[in-house]
Amino acid sequence: MSVAWDDIGGLVDAHERFLAGARVDSDVRDPVLASWKRCRAAGLEPGRLYIPYEPDVALDERFMRAAEPVLRKLADSLSELGTTVALCDGQGWMVKRLGGNRELLARLDRVHFAPGFDMSEESAGTNGVGTALVERGPVQVVGREHFADCLQPFACAGAPIRDPLSGRIEAVLDLSCLRDDGDPIMLRLVKEAAQAIEARLLEASTERERALLAAYRQATADTGAGVDGAAGLGRIDLAVLREKAEALLASPHRTLDEVNLTGGRSAILLRRPVVGASGESGVVVEARILGHPSPVDLGIGTRAPAGHPPGPHTPGGGSHSRVADHTHRMAWADPTQDLAQALTPHPGTAHVVSSPSAGDTPGRLVLVGEPGVGRLALLARRRLELLHEAGIRIGATLDVTRTAEEVAEIAVPRFADFAAVDLPDAVLNGEEPEVLGGDSPLRRVALRSRNDEPRLYHVGDAFSYVSSTPQARSLESGRAVLEPVLSEALGWFAQDPVRLERVLAAGTHSLITVPLRARGATLGVVSFYRCANPEPFEGDDLSLAQELGGRAAMCIDNARRFTREHNTALTLQRSLLPRGRPEQSAVEVAYRYLPAQAAVGGDWFDVVPLSGARVALVVGDVVGHGLHAAATMGRLRTAVHNFCALDLPPDEVLTHLDDLVGRLDRGEGWALEKSSAESWSIGATCLFAVYDPVSRRCTLTRAGHPLPAVVAPDGTVEFVDLPSGPPLGLGGMPFETAELELAEGSQLVLYTDGLVEDRHRDIDAGLDRLRTVLAHPGRGPEDTCEAVLDALLPARPGDDVALLVARTHVLGADRVAQWDLPSDPSVVSRARAMVTQQLAAWGLSDLAFTTELVASELVTNAIRYATGPLQLRLLRDRALICEVSDGSNTSPRLRRARTEDEGGRGLFLVAQLTERWGTRYTPHGKIIWTEQPLP
Structure with a gap:
């Protein structure tokens, strides 16, 4: 064909329109569209795939003996057509690849379409192997029909290979070539080859x-x-x-x-x-x-x-x-x-x-x-189907309780009429399980029943099994126990004779109890009962129950370990976040932090008081989840506090953070270097704002972070148009600032992207929703936080969320006094007099002597060592602040004067008489400030 069919019509841009949320039903074949939807639901990104690799993927010898002649014949027939033949196992892992020219193989290697890699739909998106497995039938995928961008240059056709006797899919056969070499006949060829392998498997049977x-x-x-x-x-x-x-x-x-x-x-x-x-x-x-x-x-x-x-x-x-x-x-x-x-x-x-x-x-x-063979074959097939479904459904959520519920749901009604899972509280909390005995305390976590039969315990009940019960014997021995006739199991009645008599009278007649063991430890016990099914449990059922219990135990243990890591990361995260609200008068703040259900991330926020009654508002988001993200967040938050202590401008703070993240990503400063198996990288976004209650000016800068929102006192909402800086860790790019004036009572809303964006909602839609929720005048910061979270967050957020709402206050003119002074030594006495007079007006005469001395020393130093105009300012906030500004960038140093020195004691006296002092730089010079506690 001179023009590929997927270059014609709506399919040309259907992939982009689908990702944008548009309907493409009329342009895309139904199987392909269904696959795209599954890929999107699985969280796959078309431009980035992570394809797992397993070096020892193999199929059993019986299957390979049947398949190899067919594969060789097929590969030989396609040797000159630029087509490769791939054989994958029943889960999508590639086992073998034959044929294909050098160019095709090189391009397939680059996209990891090679032996050992996982070609299932969950990993590689829409393709001949994974989609054939999900559809359970032959499929052909060409060019733009692939969900992943890297696979769109190819055409492929896949067909599942079933065991003729059990009907179970044993493998998948795939033909792949470059898109321009694709032909519809590939689908027929791969179907015929799969049928030929199935025929050879049948010939090998009795x-x-x-x-x-x-x-x-x-x-x-x-x-x-x-x-x-x-x-x-x-x-x-x-x-x-x-x-x-x-x-x-x-x-x-x-x-x-x-x-x-x-x-x-x-x-x-x-x-x-x-x-x-x-x-x-x-x-x-x-x-x-x-x-x-x-x-x-x-x-x-x-x-x-x-x-x-x-x-x-x-x-x-x-x-x-x-x-x-x-x-x-x-x-x-x-x-x-x-x-x-x-x-x-x-x-x-x-x-x-x-x-x-x-x-x-x-x-x-x-x-x-x-009769005999039919019964056994039927039961064996049903058991295989049950185990296959258990492998797919159990453990997908990494939640202990949900995993236990999935075990009961799988078992009822196909295997048992009633199933219960009992676990100790330690396992539910993610802790290492203790050694369980017959009298160990347990809690009923999951319950599933075919009918409303009487039962001894309900979900949430705590209890211990009597030592003579099958469950206790199972926990003690670590082995499954079969009671085919419960009416003859006297030890079972000892748990509660009266209640269990009613259970028996309701038709419950057979029991299998299996200990849930993983990594040498017993995690709990699962019990299977039969009531409506008149057939008692038998030996083969015991084997099936043990296999089901083994798989359930591994999944519950994985969920337990995940819970432990999640709780550890959450504890670390919460310990590194602010505790309480710092003392400051510039803003009234409220904040919320919600960890993700799946894994704790690195979102953080901070409110840092600065000199001159100012305050810094910070929100950041570290890339990734887990302990590494939480630890990195703690480092960055500590660094922000240190940079704020230096009174650095917002853009310089982000520049230093950018350098720090880059050094952390390179492994500098880590106690333990990242191993070769660890591919995680460090990156972060951040928004930094400084608000001055005297001037009502707010200076903001950002590094790849969502725009902040400003809610005016009348309820008008506006997203601040900040210059877009690169995320932290990239390096080499400057950060720009924006400055705006805020009316008293305005609310500044800072947040992380988890609030407005997820896989089911575009960020623009989230911002529109946030704007609507914020547009309510007169609402306080606490009420704003509650309203925002209620409106924008699902019950189980997929990403961390940090939200910081700050309502601005103004330090009025009655609490500020400032004087412009000439650079003349004679002005020092006048400065002392003005300070004394102002403190008397404020009712702070007790501080007059100390403040007069501090102002005298600072003004004298500015006249002697600095240049430009001088300004003296007093601020009455939570503390008495005295500031002297000049036009020099030279920073004073505190030193201890020697006995014979005539000078050098001024700053030493200032430091001794005040609670805090420091220097901050401005575009036109510097400011030396001091703070004294109010009486």
Whole structure:
């Protein structure tokens, strides 16, 4: 093709429109669109994939012996077409790759489409391997249909390979090439190759297995053709009939079953024993449809084969002779023999069946099998399906309680009628489990019941098992315990005889209890009961329960360890965040910190009092989650406090933080260097604001952080248009500041991106919602925090959230006194007089002597050593602040004068007489300030 089909029509930009939230149903094939939705729900990013690698991926020898000749033949036939053949296991891990030219293989290696890598949809997005696994059928994915950007230059077709006897997907076969070399025939080739491997697997099975499978397939095919045409049964009805027929075939003591079908009809299933000509015995299941308007021939066919007249009790060549034919086929020895020939009746075939009564509707054969083999095969397949589903569903949330609930949900009703999971509180809290004995305290964490049977304990109840109970024996021995007949298990009654008598009277008759053991420790116990199912538990059920308990234990232990790490990181995070509100008068603050449900991150906030009654407001977000992010957050917060102590401007604070993050990312300053297996990196965003209550000016700068919001006293909301600086850690780029004047009572709202953005909501939509919530005048900071969190956050946030709301105050003119002074020594006495007079007006005459001396020393030093205009300022805030500014950048130094020195004691006296003092720089010079506590 000169133009690839995915270059035509709406698919050209469908991927981008889908990611933007637009509907693309008419432009994208349904399987591809469904895959895209799964990829997005899994959190995959098209521009960035993390594909796990496992070096020892393999399939069993039986499968490889069947597959290798087909793979070699397929690879040889495609050797000149620039196509590679890949074989993956049943989970999507690539085992083998054959064929393909050098260019194709090099490009596939770059995107990790190579042996050992995980090609499942959860890791690699839409592709021939992963999507075929999820769809459980052949698929073709071309160019832009791939979810990941790096896979769009390719075309691929994949098909699952099933075990013919169990129906379980054992592997996936894939053909891949460059997009321009793709051809629709690839789908047919990969399907045929998968069928060839399945045929070779069937040839490797026993003769009886092949015969039973052939009979099963033919019966299924005949059922589909005959019943659909005659009785109008759909796929759902046919599936229900087959499932019930399998169950009836496997039940040695049942001969009849009734099945409700659609359209008000029902079916009677009849189980008949048969004996073939060679003496082999088997069982057939026939279906008779009731409620059809006219008699329906449900026999295996409507005519007897040529040369054989209809049987005496089978109208139109009914089921009796055909049943004998199918039974004869159970001994089919030649797997290459033509199926029709194998089904041809043999003269003199003997059979023993019960004849239908004269009023019966003719039956149609549904299933053929051997009672013992059929029962075991059916149970084995169902157990495999149960274990497969357990592997997929259990443990996905890494939450101990939810994992326990998933165990009970998997078991009921397919394995048990009632299931309960009991764990100690230590496991629920993520702690290391103690050694559990029979009398160890437990708590019921999960409960699942098929019906409303009486039960001893409910979810949340705490209790201990009596030592004679199966659960206690299981905990003591570390082994599963089977009680097939509970009425005979006297130790079970000892827990609560009165209550358990009622449980037994309600029909509970069989029990398996399994200890949940992982890494050599016992985490709890799970109990499976049967009530509605009349069959007691048996030895094979015990094996299944042990396997299910083992998988559940590993998942619960993983969830427990995750809980421990989460709690540790959360404790560290909370210990590093501010405790309480610092003393300052510039703003009234309220804040919230909400950790993510999945993992604690590195979000933080801070309120730092500065000199001159000012305050710094900080919000930051460290990349990543867990202990590393929390520890990095603590370092950055400490660094911010240190930089604030130096009275650095906001842009310089971010410059120093940027340098610190870069050094941390390079491993400088770490007690332990990152190992080669640790690929985590350090980065952060930050917003830094300084508010001055005297001038009402607010200076802001940001490093890759979301814009702050300003809520005016009248409720008007505006997002401050700050220059966009790079995130911390990139280095090399300057940070710019913006300055705005805030009216008294304005609210400055700072937050992290987890508040306004997640995988289901675009950041613009989140900002619009935030604007709407904030647009309420007269609301205090605490109420603003509550309203914002209620409106924007789900019950289980996927990312950390830090929110800081500050309502501004103004230091009025009655609390500020300032004087411009000439650079003349004679002005010092005048400065002392003005200070004394102002303190008297404020009622602070007790501080006059000290303040007069401090002002005199600072003004004298400024006249002697500095240049430019001088200014003396007094601020009455929580402390008495005295400031002297000049036009020099020279910083004074505190030193201890020697005995013979005539000077050098001024700053020493100032430091002794005041509580704090320091220097901060301005664009036009510096300010030396002091603070004295008020009386």
